[in-house]
Amino acid sequence: MDFVEVKADNRELIDKIYSNELESFGVMGGADMWMLMSFVRYGQLYVLMNGDELLSVAQYQGVMSENAVFLYGFSTVPSQRGKGYGVELLIKTHEELIKKGIEKIYLTVDPNNIIAINMYQKMGYLVKELQKNEYGKDVDRFLMVKELV
Numbered sequence: 001m002d003f004v005e006v007k008a009d010n011r012e013l014i015d016k017i018y019s020n021e022l023e024s025f026g027v028m029g030g031a032d033m034w035m036l037m038s039f040v041r042y043g044q045l046y047v048l049m050n051g052d053e054l055l056s057v058a059q060y061q062g063v064m065s066e067n068a069v070f071l072y073g074f075s076t077v078p079s080q081r082g083k084g085y086g087v088e089l090l091i092k093t094h095e096e097l098i099k100k101g102i103e104k105i106y107l108t109v110d111p112n113n114i115i116a117i118n119m120y121q122k123m124g125y126l127v128k129e130l131q132k133n134e135y136g137k138d139v140d141r142f143l144m145v146k147e148l149v
Contacts, residue, residue: 001055001085003092006045008037016054017047024075031059031073044069046096048089055080056089060097060105068104069097074116090123094148103149108134108141120144 006013014036021030031039036059039045043061047054059073076086097105108131109116117127125144134141 001088002049003089003096004047004049005096006040006047008040013047013054014040017045017057020054020057020075020077021073023078025073030075035059035072039072043072044093044097046089046093048085048092055085058089058093060093063104063106066104067102068106069102071105071107074107086119087123090119094123094146098148103147105146105148107144109144111140111142117142117144120146 004013006017008014014033018031018033018036021032021036024030036045039059039061043059045060046058048056054077056076057073058071060069061072062068063070074086074090076083076089094105105125107120107125109120111117111130121127123146125146128143128145131141131143133139
């Protein structure tokens with residue numbers, strides 16, 4: 001498996017990531033092409049690949065008030081879920097972010113997404129608060145945080 005930081009000139013891979021966003025989250029839940037290019041150029045976009053096959057995706061944006069990032073989007077291709085690729089990608093992104101001097105990672109997750117919550121907790125993330133109506137009426141999220149240092 002290959003850990004890849006996505007660059008702007010890799011349009012074929014960016015197209016695969018966009019297709020995964022649509023399949024995983026639908027039109028209203030995933031990152032669109034404008035957002036993906038923002039992560040590539042101004043944040044961090046990492047993937048786990050098996051040859052030409054996309055396995056998992058992690059999208060990070062900076063938190064300007066701290067030496068931290070927000071994990072905006074994280075997904076594993078539906079046909080590859082349950083195989084440990086998400087955990088592997090998190091481990092590799094954590095290592096890379098530490099090299100870049102990042103000290104903390106924030107993320108939000110649906111309180112009903114027990115599989116994701118368990119994975120994040122296994123990786124050392126802690127639930128800090130329930131954010132009521134965070135993404136609209138009755139769209140609550142847990143805020144989770146991981147200290148990298």
